[in-house]
Amino acid sequence: MTAPRIEIDLDAIGHNTRVLVDRLAGRGIQVTAVTKAVLGHPEVARALVGAGVRTLGDSRMENIEAMRRAGVEARMSLIRSPMASQAERVVASADRSHNTELSVVSALSAAAVAHARPHGVVLMVELGDLREGIMPEDLESFVEAMWRLPNLRLDGIGTNLACRNGVVPSDRNMRELSQLVESVESRFDRHLSVVSGGNSASIEWALTTDSVGRVNDLRLGEAILLGREPLHRHPLKGLRTDAFTIVAEVIESKRKPAQPWGEIAQAAFGTPQTASRTGKIVQSLLALGEQDVDPAGLVAPTGVHILGASSDHLVVTTEDLLVVGTTIRLAPNYSALLRAMTSPFVTPTTLAPVTRGHGRRG
């Protein structure tokens, strides 16, 4: 099998999806499954839909178009504010998009008229994390202006927290979101069907708060794919954290001094890490580097320690020599997953149920 590769366990993803869909349904919240970390991989998308998700969200049109081409049957939502230059593509392939700029919404309206295809809009409001969002005090005038634009449907309101500044979803900011929904509804005398409260960082709030208020949707990527919440990266109860495995091949294994020699300046990626050990160690190279993954986001198996990485090499140490040509399996965090899926050098490989082996955790 080709290396490096990223093995995708669709059973694990399906399991995580079902658990989260069920738990959040108990709180009146539906799941929009976010596919950007897997670039809209069609088999992953089908696993999500098969496990009860009805809306898929992605931040990039290329990924939404790939899922459409593959015939994935779901509502598709562009969760990053569209580029005005892509308005036509957005309307052609996405059912809905998340927006913060009136000029973009106008461009979507024009495209929606040209294509005779109505387009749904979720307006994102800024609640303190300082990434995307209309300032709350500007929301009503935005809606007022949007009202006049043909072929657009105001589906709802959303917010995003935690991603840029780590602002924690709380009763306080979620109550503000619900209040904004209600003030827009009463001012314009209409019901907003989607109140999208946040990403995986909102799960803990959603499952423990006394009242979710009007929040009825969460956009979940990391929690489904890696089984962890992003605020503390704790595993979520009952979820699998082993859906993705990076497999890399050993290309050199030798006993070498632990310490470099010669005059020391910068390394390929800045200041080199100082080696803590002295004497000789077993050092091995894997054909995997910065161009394939985020090496800092890898967990090596027991007995293998990562010493460093450059563009194309991951340097590891073990007790005994490794056999050149064999492979090592590593667990990626979100950053390593994102880069591996994006790298043309890493082959995504879905595990077919029949090839699945023994002793896997379930």
Ligand SMILES: *Cc1c(COP(=O)(O)O)cnc(C)c1O
């Ligand atoms: C990436 C993204 C998500 C999903 O975030 P996770 O932390 O992976 O759940 C949700 N909403 C928006 C706007 C995003 O960009």
